Amino acid sequence: MILVILDHDGSHLRKGALEAIARARQLSSLGNLAGLVIGENLGAVAEEARNYLPTVYTAEVGSYTPERWAAAAYAAVQKSGAQVVVVASSRQSRTWTARLALKMNAALLEDTLESSTDGSRVLASRYSFLNRVTEKQAAHLPVVLTAKPNTTPPAEPQGQGGIEALTVEQPGAQVEVLERVAEQKKGVSLSEATVVVTGGRGLGSAEAFAGVEALASVLGGAVGATRAVVDAGWRPYGEQVGQTGKTVQPSVYIALGVSGAVQHQAGMNKSKYIVAVNKDAEAPIFKITDYGVVGDVHQVLPALLEAAKKLKD
Known part of the structure; x- marks a missing residue:
């Protein structure tokens, strides 16, 4: 099973989520696909996501903390039996994907440009040394993989899947969020712009x-x-x-x-x-x-x- 963690803005899937789905489809020989949306009031996002994936899990855990996102993703991994987790790379994902990899005892392949499989391993490439060198990587399952934005064409809808709510045990947070102010920005997101x-x-x-x-x-x-x-x-x-x-x-x-x-x-x-x-x-x-x-x-x-x-x- 391949689990895709779906980034969203509270109402719609972000472009990075569709790119992550496309990347997961490239690894489909390793198993079926499922998606996970995390946050609060997830009904609209889940309805959109089910157009792309046969199964969509929802984890109503409240506002973002690294602990909550890692716990929700791990609950979905346990529920689905996923051996591969695909996530859109972002500043936020970097704060919790290492936690998930540790819980899964998995390899972590970050900021990947492309990915494939030889049947037993996930193969990927990434930039290093100020983007001047391209590294080739390989990791045996289980694997947590993050996809660099704007490196994969977004996925197209495929049928209509089911939605299943997850129960997630709320972990204690080491950092308490006292206030969250959303950036007021017009137009296209910088990270998603063509x-x-x-x-x-x-x-x-x-x-x-x-x-x-x-x-x-x-x-x-x-x-x-x-x-x-x-x-x-x-x-x-x-x-x-x-x-x-x-x-x-x-x-x-x-x-x-x-x-x-x-x-x-x-x-x-x-x-x-x-x-x-x-x-x-x-x-x-x-x-x-x-x-x-x-x-x-x-x-x-x-x-x-x-x-x-x-x-x-």
């Missing part, structure tokens, strides 16, 4: 990000920022791309006024197509770009925006 438009210090001011937002909106993408921009208070930390921010792998990455230090490249250098605008012809970003413009970003950005609008029309 187009990312990132502004760097070369834009000169927080006000200049209005053009970045406009271009991202026209292209149906998300806004990113460099660490220097975030440190200056121009943009929130949730938009930071790089070694100390988020790692993205969109189809198109547009860097505006971004010099491209190695720490930033670690968060975006595996994008399918990279476009950069910078007035410095020697900027490191140009070493990894597919299309580069040497020029004043304040002159080039309006032209890009106008061209994007014409394409959309």
Whole structure:
């Protein structure tokens, strides 16, 4: 049995959940598939999930803590007899998947780019050394595997499965959550976007990000920022791309006024197509770009925006 832990926003499955289902289907020779949704008020999410999986377990455990998520996942493992668990890789999943692997006495393969099986083992690859090296990994069952976002086409619906509620023994939490404030963000999630438009210090001011937002909106993408921009208070930390921010792998990455230090490249250098605008012809970003413009970003950005609008029309 293969168990997929389904990430959601409380109402709908996230894109990462559909990618995790697709990844689990690639391992289907190891057993049947089942899904698990964890949290509270899970009815709508479970109804959506049953369109993708023959069995969907629900674990109403309340708001997120690593202990609750690990306990719920382990309860589903025991119920289903799963030997493989697939999870969408995220900052949250990193806080509890190691706990689950320990409970299962399982190998943990994190941030995998692709996965397959030779019948007795799970084979996977991942990036390391600031995304400059691709490692090949193999692990005997049981295995907990996390799938890096935007590396697998999302799964399509397949029939309609059943829903089964789980009873989960609530573990004691070492950390008590006193308050939870959801980030208020419009548009596409940075980690799920197929187009990312990132502004760097070369834009000169927080006000200049209005053009970045406009271009991202026209292209149906998300806004990113460099660490220097975030440190200056121009943009929130949730938009930071790089070694100390988020790692993205969109189809198109547009860097505006971004010099491209190695720490930033670690968060975006595996994008399918990279476009950069910078007035410095020697900027490191140009070493990894597919299309580069040497020029004043304040002159080039309006032209890009106008061209994007014409394409959309």
